[in-house]
Amino acid sequence: MASYDYDLFVIGAGSGGVRASRVAAAHGAKVAVAEEYRVGGTCVIRGCVPKKLLIYGAHFAEDLADARRFGWNVPDCDFDWKVLIKNVLDEVDRINGAYTDTLNNNGVEIIQERATITGPHGIRLASGREVTAKTILVAVGATPSVPKCPGHEHGITSNEAFHLESIPKRILIAGAGYIANEFAGIFHQFGAHVTLINRTDVILRGYDEQIRDRLLQISMMKGIEFRFHADFQGIEKLKDGSLKVSMSGHEPIVVDCVMFATGRDPNTADLGLETAGVELDAKGAIVVDDDNRSTCASIYAVGDVTNRIQLTPIAIREGQAFADTMFGNKPTRVDYENVPSAVFSHPPIAGVGLTEGQAKAKFGSAKVYTSDFRPMKNVLAGRNERSLYKMVCDSETDKILGLHMIGPDVPEILQAAAIAVKAGLTKAAFDQTVALHPTMAEELVLLR
Ligand code: NDP
Numbered sequence: 001m002a003s004y005d006y007d008l009f010v011i012g013a014g015s016g017g018v019r020a021s022r023v024a025a026a027h028g029a030k031v032a033v034a035e036e037y038r039v040g041g042t043c044v045i046r047g048c049v050p051k052k053l054l055i056y057g058a059h060f061a062e063d064l065a066d067a068r069r070f071g072w073n074v075p076d077c078d079f080d081w082k083v084l085i086k087n088v089l090d091e092v093d094r095i096n097g098a099y100t101d102t103l104n105n106n107g108v109e110i111i112q113e114r115a116t117i118t119g120p121h122g123i124r125l126a127s128g129r130e131v132t133a134k135t136i137l138v139a140v141g142a143t144p145s146v147p148k149c150p151g152h153e154h155g156i157t158s159n160e161a162f163h164l165e166s167i168p169k170r171i172l173i174a175g176a177g178y179i180a181n182e183f184a185g186i187f188h189q190f191g192a193h194v195t196l197i198n199r200t201d202v203i204l205r206g207y208d209e210q211i212r213d214r215l216l217q218i219s220m221m222k223g224i225e226f227r228f229h230a231d232f233q234g235i236e237k238l239k240d241g242s243l244k245v246s247m248s249g250h251e252p253i254v255v256d257c258v259m260f261a262t263g264r265d266p267n268t269a270d271l272g273l274e275t276a277g278v279e280l281d282a283k284g285a286i287v288v289d290d291d292n293r294s295t296c297a298s299i300y301a302v303g304d305v306t307n308r309i310q311l312t313p314i315a316i317r318e319g320q321a322f323a324d325t326m327f328g329n330k331p332t333r334v335d336y337e338n339v340p341s342a343v344f345s346h347p348p349i350a351g352v353g354l355t356e357g358q359a360k361a362k363f364g365s366a367k368v369y370t371s372d373f374r375p376m377k378n379v380l381a382g383r384n385e386r387s388l389y390k391m392v393c394d395s396e397t398d399k400i401l402g403l404h405m406i407g408p409d410v411p412e413i414l415q416a417a418a419i420a421v422k423a424g425l426t427k428a429a430f431d432q433t434v435a436l437h438p439t440m441a442e443e444l445v446l447l448r
Helices: 015-026 041-046 048-069 081-105 178-189 209-222 312-327 356-363 376-381 410-422 427-432 441-445
Strands: 006-011 031-034 109-111 115-119 122-125 130-138 142-144 170-174 193-197 225-227 232-237 243-247 253-255 257-260 264-266 299-301 341-343 349-353 367-373 387-393 400-406
Touching: 006 015, 006 115, 006 312, 015 031, 015 041, 015 081, 015 312, 041 048, 041 081, 048 081, 048 178, 048 376, 081 109, 115 130, 130 312, 170 178, 170 253, 178 193, 178 209, 178 341, 209 225, 209 349, 209 356, 209 387, 209 400, 243 257, 341 410, 349 410, 356 387, 356 400, 367 441, 387 427, 387 441, 400 410, 410 441, 427 441
Parallel strands: 006 031, 006 130, 031 109, 130 299, 170 193, 170 257, 193 225
Antiparallel strands: 115 122, 122 130, 142 264, 232 243, 243 253, 341 349, 349 400, 367 387, 387 400
16 A cells, blocks of 8 residues: 555645644644645635724724714824734734644644645645645635736735735725725725726626615715726826826726735646646636545645635635545535625625525515615714615525625624524514514514
């Protein structure tokens, strides 16, 4: 029988790779994980975690303004970006340390180097060292995709947003998906003039249309500018350092910063995958089966590099399922039905299951119940922002097919409500539940 240096060699210590490594090691496997940058990956180092902390920081702009209507004598406040970003990056360091400790405590060898594949069981490290493993797991994630227009090198991506020296006075964000809408809210609250441009007129494709329209309306009311059917043509750096951006269908615009938020590409370039016959799809993602196995029998992949659903909790579940199946004698597959998701815009959006449009396309019809209301806190604050909750049900059985919300704290509310949707409950189960008054969440049991 062939012998290998490791039972499992994981490339990439992000959400999926860390979970798979530590669980496989806990099941008794000899595991190493290679990471070329920092343990924690996109989510911890330059994604969900620091982004959410910026969202909290940004929200104080509105909270401080609203506080006056609640009797607080709030003097004119200054915001210091340097203080916030230092504290956020310190927190990132703390979590990076905690992840590293978890791997060490589980006996996983951490190799701080880039690793590439040399064959079905072979890995070469940047230092030149060659190692072998019975099984290889690729969990290298994805990287921001930047349209290759002239001058694109003058733009930044969300990676660099956490390291800006100051908040730009004028920023143009390209794209209208998750990152564009989240950072539009962040920069706007910190005082920047934000222009969001997109090649189509659809923001947040995949979310419920009415909910998206509500976000668009509120964002425009706040002063965020949108330009649609605007294809990026180029960026010219002017003498004073500002950036002139040209786009189709609109006049050029001069800004201080351009941020690309136009999707993320799987990190499969120059990884040596071809040496092992690992098939990639048209977007460069590793093609895997339901057990995360690639077209090479000893190589598996989890997380964003497979481009199934690019969300941290999915990568974590895939890593766990892989480790339990391969090393824990517990065959497990990830269930991709009814995955809740949220956009941490201002206000946030959250959804689970089919949108009204998707349900009608799939079943021909659907019953839709809504609540369109102004949260009590917004009323007193004089803030003219209405929340919208939508429940999409099967027109015959009233089984809930989807739940879609926009308004304060909806990601927190939806996480709990998603359990009911996942459990296959009907609207009647919500109606039978007594309202918890006064809350915003009670609207879920009072839908009409
Ligand atoms: P999204 O896929 O959400 O949005 C991409 C946007 O860029 C869309 O508006 C799209 O337009 C546009 N676009 C795509 N390609 C081009 C191109 N070549 N030229 C011009 N415009 C283009 O990607 P993001 O970058 O915002 O985020 C990446 C992923 O990260 C998300 O899919 C999500 O899974 C994950 N993420 C999740 C978050 C969360 O859970 N809260 C937060 C941040 C990221 P169109 O729709 O018209 O094609």
